[in-house]
Amino acid sequence: MKEKKISPIDLLMLFPGVGFILLFIGSSIFLTLVQSFGLFSITGKSVFTLENWKAILQARESMDSLFFSLKMGLLSSVGTVVVAFPIALFFRKGGTGKGILGSIIKMPLFIPALVAAFLILNLISYSGLVNTVLMRLNLINEPLRMLNDKFGWGVVFIQIWKNLPFVLLIVMAALASIRDDTIDAAKNLGAGYWSILFRIFVPLAMPGILVSMILMFIKAFGDFPIVSVAGPIYPASMAARMHIMATIYQEWDQAAVLGVIIIVTAFIVIWAYSRFAELAKGEV
Amino acid sequence: MSNLKITNLTKRFSEVLAVDNLNLEVADGEFVTLLGPSGCGKTTILRTIAGFCNPDRGEIFFGDKIMNNIPPNKRNTAMCFQSYALFPHMSVWDNISFGLKMQKISRQGQKKKISQVMEMLGLEGLEKRKPGQLSGGQQQRVALARAIVTEPKILLFDEPLSNLDAKLRVQVRIEIRDMQKRLGITTIYVTHDQDEALAISDRIVVMERGHIEQLGDPYNIYRNPETSFVAGFIGLANIYEGTVVARDGSRYTVEAPFGKVVIVSDGRKIPEASKTVKFVWRPEDMKIYIQGAPNRVKGKILQAVFMGNITDIFIDVQGNKMRAQIDESRKLIAGDVIEFSIPEDAFSILRG
Amino acid sequence: MALTDSTAETSLYLIQARKKRNFYLLLMIFFMIVLILWVGIPILMAVMWSLVDPKNPWSYPNLFPPSFSLAQWKYVFDYTNIGRALRNSYSIAPLAVLLSFVLSLPTSYVLGRKKIPGKKFFMLVVLLPIIMPGMVVALFLSRVFTAFGLSQTFFGLVLAHTLMSMPYMIRVMTTSFQAIPQDVIDAAENLGANTFVKIRDIFLPMIRPGLLAGMIFAFTVSIEEFNLTFIIGTPTFETIPTILFSFMGYNFIRTNASVVALLMMTPNIIMLFIVERFLKSDYLAASLGKM
Numbered sequence: 001m002k003e004k005k006i007s008p009i010d011l012l013m014l015f016p017g018v019g020f021i022l023l024f025i026g027s028s029i030f031l032t033l034v035q036s037f038g039l040f041s042i043t044g045k046s047v048f049t050l051e052n053w054k055a056i057l058q059a060r061e062s063m064d065s066l067f068f069s070l071k072m073g074l075l076s077s078v079g080t081v082v083v084a085f086p087i088a089l090f091f092r093k094g095g096t097g098k099g100i101l102g103s104i105i106k107m108p109l110f111i112p113a114l115v116a117a118f119l120i121l122n123l124i125s126y127s128g129l130v131n132t133v134l135m136r137l138n139l140i141n142e143p144l145r146m147l148n149d150k151f152g153w154g155v156v157f158i159q160i161w162k163n164l165p166f167v168l169l170i171v172m173a174a175l176a177s178i179r180d181d182t183i184d185a186a187k188n189l190g191a192g193y194w195s196i197l198f199r200i201f202v203p204l205a206m207p208g209i210l211v212s213m214i215l216m217f218i219k220a221f222g223d224f225p226i227v228s229v230a231g232p233i234y235p236a237s238m239a240a241r242m243h244i245m246a247t248i249y250q251e252w253d254q255a256a257v258l259g260v261i262i263i264v265t266a267f268i269v270i271w272a273y274s275r276f277a278e279l280a281k282g283e284v
Numbered sequence: 285m286s287n288l289k290i291t292n293l294t295k296r297f298s299e300v301l302a303v304d305n306l307n308l309e310v311a312d313g314e315f316v317t318l319l320g321p322s323g324c325g326k327t328t329i330l331r332t333i334a335g336f337c338n339p340d341r342g343e344i345f346f347g348d349k350i351m352n353n354i355p356p357n358k359r360n361t362a363m364c365f366q367s368y369a370l371f372p373h374m375s376v377w378d379n380i381s382f383g384l385k386m387q388k389i390s391r392q393g394q395k396k397k398i399s400q401v402m403e404m405l406g407l408e409g410l411e412k413r414k415p416g417q418l419s420g421g422q423q424q425r426v427a428l429a430r431a432i433v434t435e436p437k438i439l440l441f442d443e444p445l446s447n448l449d450a451k452l453r454v455q456v457r458i459e460i461r462d463m464q465k466r467l468g469i470t471t472i473y474v475t476h477d478q479d480e481a482l483a484i485s486d487r488i489v490v491m492e493r494g495h496i497e498q499l500g501d502p503y504n505i506y507r508n509p510e511t512s513f514v515a516g517f518i519g520l521a522n523i524y525e526g527t528v529v530a531r532d533g534s535r536y537t538v539e540a541p542f543g544k545v546v547i548v549s550d551g552r553k554i555p556e557a558s559k560t561v562k563f564v565w566r567p568e569d570m571k572i573y574i575q576g577a578p579n580r581v582k583g584k585i586l587q588a589v590f591m592g593n594i595t596d597i598f599i600d601v602q603g604n605k606m607r608a609q610i611d612e613s614r615k616l617i618a619g620d621v622i623e624f625s626i627p628e629d630a631f632s633i634l635r636g
Numbered sequence: 637m638a639l640t641d642s643t644a645e646t647s648l649y650l651i652q653a654r655k656k657r658n659f660y661l662l663l664m665i666f667f668m669i670v671l672i673l674w675v676g677i678p679i680l681m682a683v684m685w686s687l688v689d690p691k692n693p694w695s696y697p698n699l700f701p702p703s704f705s706l707a708q709w710k711y712v713f714d715y716t717n718i719g720r721a722l723r724n725s726y727s728i729a730p731l732a733v734l735l736s737f738v739l740s741l742p743t744s745y746v747l748g749r750k751k752i753p754g755k756k757f758f759m760l761v762v763l764l765p766i767i768m769p770g771m772v773v774a775l776f777l778s779r780v781f782t783a784f785g786l787s788q789t790f791f792g793l794v795l796a797h798t799l800m801s802m803p804y805m806i807r808v809m810t811t812s813f814q815a816i817p818q819d820v821i822d823a824a825e826n827l828g829a830n831t832f833v834k835i836r837d838i839f840l841p842m843i844r845p846g847l848l849a850g851m852i853f854a855f856t857v858s859i860e861e862f863n864l865t866f867i868i869g870t871p872t873f874e875t876i877p878t879i880l881f882s883f884m885g886y887n888f889i890r891t892n893a894s895v896v897a898l899l900m901m902t903p904n905i906i907m908l909f910i911v912e913r914f915l916k917s918d919y920l921a922a923s924l925g926k927m
Contacts, residue, residue, distance in 0.1 A: 006752045017743025017806050018758055024799050025764045028776040035776070090667060101668055103909060107675050110904040112860030114880050115897040119678035122685060122890070129681055161678070170924065211924065215766065222769025225862050225877075229884045239771035246775050259772040266769060336822055356825040363826045369819035373841040382837070386828030434827060 029263060035256035056257040064235035066261065072152055072237065073221030076159035077213040080167045083160055085209075088171040089201065109165035116162035117226045121147060124154055147230055154230040159220045167212040174208030175201060207277060214273045218266050238262050286347040286437045287312045288333065288470055293342035295328050302328040304494035306342070313468040315461070319481040320491035321517070326474045330440050333472060335359050346437055357386070362431035363440040366447065368423045370415040376426050377411040383434035401433045404463065421452045428460065432467065439464065441473040445480065457484050478518045482506060490514050508632050515564040515634065522606045523564045523634070535628070538563065542604040545579045548628040562634040568594070569630035570608035577625035581606075588616040599624075679901075686894035712895040717874050722899065725875040728790070729858040732797035733805075733851050739798070740805040740850075745839070747806070748813025759810070763924075766803045770863035778867045788872040796864040801854035807923035808853065812846025813839070852911045856904055876900045 034040050038049035056062045091102060108116055123129050124146040131143040147154045178200065186196050202209075227237035236244065238258055246255035288310040295303040303325040310316045318326035331337040333344060335356035344351045351359060362383070370379050377398065384394045402408055405425045415423055424444065431439060441460070445453045461484050464471050475481055481488050482502040490497045490505060490513075498505060498514045509515035512523050526540035536547045538561060547563060573580050583599035583606070595616055597608045608624060616622070687704040688694045690711075694701035712718050747758060765773070777796070778787055786792030816839070824838045840847075862877040870878050880900060883893040 006754070010746045010750050010752055013742035013746045014752075014758065015743075016739040016741075017802060018761055020739050021764055021799065021802060022761060024777055024780065024795075025768055025773060027780045028773050029768070031776045031779055032772060087671070090664075101671060104675050105671055107679075107905055107908060110856055110908040111901045112856075112862075112877055112904070114860070114862060114877050114884070115901045116678075118880065118884060118893055118897045119682050121884075122681045122894075123678055129677070161674075215924070218767055218769065222771060224771040225866075225881055229881070239769060242775065243771055255775060259769075259776060262769045262772050266767060270767065334822070334826055336825075356822070357828045357830055359826075360828070361826060363823065365819045365823060367817060367819045369817065369823040371820060371824070371838065371842075373844075382824065382829070383827035386833065430823075430827070 032256045032259040032263065035253055036260045038253055041253055052253040052257045056254050056261075061235060061241065062258065062261075065238050065241040065258075068152065068232075068235045069221050069223075069238040069262075070265070072155055072159070072223070072227065072231075073217040075152075075156045076163070076220035077216035079156055080160045080163050080216055081171070081209055081213055084164055084167040084171055084212075085202075085205075087164075088168055088175050088205075089197075091168075091172055092175045105168065106165045108162050109169070111162070113162055114225050114229075117158045117229050120154070120158045120161055121230055124157065148232055150232050152227075152231055155220075155223075155227055158226050158230055159216070159223075163216050163219065167216065170208045170212045171205055174205040178204050210273055210276055214269060217269055221265060221269075222262055286470060287314075288438055288472070289343075289345040290329070290333075291343045291345070293329065293332065293344070294340050295325075295332065295337065296340055301494050303332070303339070306494070306496060308489065308496070308499075310470055310472065312470055315464055315471045315473065315484065315486045317473045317475060317481040317485040317488045318491055319475060319478065319488050319518075320497075321476060323493075324491040325494040326476075326491050327442055330363075330442055330472060330474050333438065334361050334363050334440055360434070360436050361438045361440055362434050362436035363442065364427050364431050364444040366443040368415070368427040368444075368447075370423060370426055370430070372415050374414070375411065376407065376413050376415070376418070379415065379426055380430045380433055383430060387434065397433050398429075401429045405429050405459070420448055421456065424448060424456060428463075432463065432469070435467075436469065439469045439471040441471065441475075443475050444473075445475075446477070453480070454483075460484065482518070490517065492517075509564060510632075510635055512562060512564065512634050515632070520567045520607060520609070521564045522567065523562065524604070525560055525562045527559050528561060536561075542581060542601040542606070545626065545631070546628050547631040547633070549631070549633050563631045564634055565626055565630045565632070567596070567607040567609040570606075570610065570624045570626055572610060572612060573623035573625045578628050579626040580623060581626065582621065582623045585616060585618050585620045585622055587618055588620075590615070597622075682894045682897050685890055686898055688891055690891070708891045708895050712892050716879070716892065718876075718879060718896060718899065721874040721876050721879040724790075724793075724869075724873050725859055725877075728793050728797055728875065729855050731794045732801055732858045733854045735794065736798045736802045736805045736854050737847070737851065740802060740809055744806050744809035744813055748810040749816075759807075762806045763803050765800050770800075771867075774863040774867040777864065781868055787868055790873065793865060793869045793873055793875075796868055797858040797861050800861050800864065801857040804853040804857060804923075805850045808846050808850035809843060811923040812843035812850075815846070816842050849911065852907060856907070859900070859904060 031040065036052055038052060039046045041047075087105065091105075111119070121128075125131075126143050126145065126147065128147075130146070131140075134140045135143065146157075182204075183196060183200060186200050191199065222239050223237055224239040224243060228240055231237060231240075235241075239262065242255045242258040242262070245251045245258060288308075290306060290308040293303050293306040293308075294301075300323075306325075306329065308316075308329075318329060320326050328337060332339050333351075335351070335354060339352070346359070371382065374382070380398050380401065381394050384397060389397070402411070405428060407422070407425055407429060410418065410422065410426075415426065418426065424447075427444070444460075445456055448456060457480055473481075473484060482505075485502055487499065487501055488505045489499050492513050498510045500508075505514065506519055509518065509521070512521075515521040515523060524540050524542070526538035526545070528536050529539045529544070530537035534549050536549060538545050538547055571577065573582075581601050583601035586598045586600050586605070588598075589596040593611065594609045595612055597610065597616060599606055599608060599622065684701055684704075685694070686708055687706070688701045688708065689703045689705040690707050691705075692701075692703045743762075746752065747755060747762075752758075781787040781792050781796075786795065820842075821834060821838060824834055829837065860877055861875075862881065865873070865875050866878050866881065869875065874882075876896065876899065880893060880896045883889055883896060
């Protein structure tokens with residue numbers, strides 16, 4: 001069929017949803033961008049300047065925060081997918097008890113992020129369950145520092161725990177769409193377990209895996225509350241640093257610079273995703 | 285109920301000409317089948333009649349009334365879809381009553397009509413079921429009931445039987461035909477199944493690439509195909525080209541690659557000027573040669589497939605392949621040499 | 637002779653099959669236990685912490701609290717703002733869901749059923765609230781809100797929550813609209829249905845499962861929304877997440893936080909079990925599986 005032109009009525013009907021989102025998100029992106037260059041500043045001045053960018057890019061803290069947030073985003077997204085994939089394979093075929101098990105594994109999806117942080121925090125804190133058990137078993141002499149640790153493992157673990165069901169849902173749907181015939185055909189042609197895994201399951205689930213990794217990355221990269229409660233004292237995440245900049249130091253223009261960096265990173269990741277997705281499509 | 289007239293209908297989808305200046309008249313109460321391969325435009329015509337598709341050019345008339353600008357919901361046609369298109373969230377009863385509700389028919393009236401139709405189609409007892417709980421055949425009947433209960437002017441079928449298994453397909457097509465005759469509704473039926481078309485129709489419109497190849501009753505379409513497309517699309521065909529060497533009234537002697545044949549042309553004459561003609565005969569017309577029979581051909585069996593009631597044979601006659609289907613008790617095997625005759629009136633002359 | 641041979645082989649084959657089956661069964665049981673512990677232990681710990689008796693504190697090396705009491709629950713309700721936060725959370729969420737439904741319905745219809753240029757672009761725009769990092773949006777949207785006088789207002793919070801829940805709502809409903817076969821709509825029209833009847837009798841009933849799923853996702857998004865509420869709402873309006881955050885901040889009171897955490901997640905988990913059958917049809921995956 002011919003690609004029709006957009007009719008005024010369609011446009012009118014698109015407006016409530018798309019317009020609402022564009023209005024609010026667009027205006028906040030716009031404000032972030034112009035403010036990073038000193039325009040529409042909260043101080044009332046509106047002069048174009050690169051001072052804020054200079055200040056932020058020269059500060060060691062910003063770079064540390066950027067690397068820390070990138071690390072969190074990458075580890076969380078890769079980690080979640082690595083954990084989710086075998087579970088998704090396990091759930092591909094129905095079986096006794098899998099229904100209720102499926103509901104249980106999906107629970108964290110409905111547990112708010114902060115609650116998830118708190119639940120895991122209980123487990124891995126200095127005097128938490130994990131340390132207690134390990135010490136009782138005489139495996140360690142001194143409690144391990146897993147919470148507010150320098151590296152941020154605690155944050156990564158919380159992100160994985162909370163986002164596992166989300167990734168699971170998407171990957172499971174991708175796996176479910178693979179017909180048994182396809183797998184039987186592969187077996188019939190002599191494919192073993194590993195070949196089936198890497199030549200059938202992984203490539204066919206790739207679009208789903210990529211999307212969930214993107215969404216995970218952006219969530220973990222731009223996270224504020226979880227890093228604030230479970231992350232290291234230093235460096236702060238980009239979002240936390242931006243928050244401090246704006247509300248404690250009242251340096252809104254510099255906060256805007258950090259905001260732009262976060263947004264740009266998010267868009268770069270999405271762009272990379274779309275390239276990947278195209279590549280994956282080209283191969284199939 | 286009404287007659288249907290289509291004039292100069294043309295519809296183009298970007299690069300593809302789906303329907304090309306098509307004219308068709310269907311009499312009141314007639315059952316006409318549009319037959320053709322996929323992409324020949326038959327479904328586009330059906331959807332244009334229903335009003336889902338606006339023609340680029342041409343008019344649709346129901347009776348004397350031009351329908352082009354009437355929206356689908358005001359046309360009073362009833363369509364049976366290939367997918368049945370039952371409303372999955374409604375019970376059988378609600379599905380069937382939908383059209384009547386749209387016509388604002390009283391509850392009493394609805395009840396009477398629906399009961400009647402359900403009884404006619406053997407759907408009693410299924411009123412409360414949802415489509416998902418029905419078998420394919422039952423769903424098909426509900427779709428049919430939903431269509432006819434509204435007493436449409438024109439009944440439209442879009443390959444309604446293609447999702448049924450072979451046995452049920454034959455049964456339902458007989459039911460459709462019976463019901464159509466009883467109600468006398470003008471019916472347009474789209475299919476790509478030649479058997480179905482032959483069995484069910486008053487007239488068949490054979491279509492290819494948006495135009496009509498041939499229009500006629502099932503007997504004529506099968507016995508006297510006019511083009512090699514029609515000959516090849518409906519039934520099996522041996523198609524050859526030859527040179528006319530002699531003529532005696534309607535008897536032509538044609539020099540074909542496999543030898544001379546005598547053809548009696550019943551209807552169509554071979555134009556005086558043309559020397560070469562294309563002709564066709566059916567595999568089942570070939571008979572085992574007996575003394576005195578016309579058009580004797582001798583060939584070697586390449587392949588013989590025993591099919592029970594007939595034997596399907598591919599033969600090689602001086603390097604020319606032809607197909608025969610004969611009722612022969614003897615077991616035939618590849619390599620046998622066999623003699624056939626072809627009755628003079630078995631041939632049809634093709635135009636192009 | 638041949639007979640005994642084959643029987644021996646058969647039984648060997650059976651033993652191998654049984655071994656294999658037992659191995660799979662063990663593997664599966666192990667897997668199930670791991671999964672149950674994975675989700676169960678964190679929740680169990682929170683339950684225990686919320687029931688710790690303040691007179692008899694729980695500390696190393698006890699694996700379980702020495703005694704239980706409801707004192708923490710009483711304390712939280714008596715001395716904190718939790719009641720108000722609960723009220724705020726559960727009054728904002730339904731309003732946000734309703735508003736986002738009303739705004740999303742026409743948009744989803746067009747995106748799901750119409751052939752329009754730039755559909756891909758619109759589908760991506762619709763995802764912006766999820767794609768954009770929450771804190772950036774929160775901080776700079778708060779300036780827009782301040783300009784419109786919406787900061788620190790209840791209506792402002794409803795708008796903010798609506799914004800965050802719309803991607804799910806629009807995407808899920810768009811998928812539902814797409815899933816309706818064109819034939820069914822044509823059939824309705826063929827039988828005489830006008831636009832109004834088509835919407836009332838065909839579209840709305842047929843998107844209902846997707847609509848419910850979308851509403852549930854939107855609801856949970858609103859309940860757990862933190863960034864925007866934190867910047868735009870506090871301190872005037874506390875919701876459960878912001879109050880939990882404050883308990884987990886400088887003066888971390890684990891017992892209080894346990895109570896709030898449980899209060900916050902229990903309704904959600906109950907909802908999960910109610911809506912399980914909608915989740916099974918994988919609306920979320922179908923609608924977010926592609927960008």
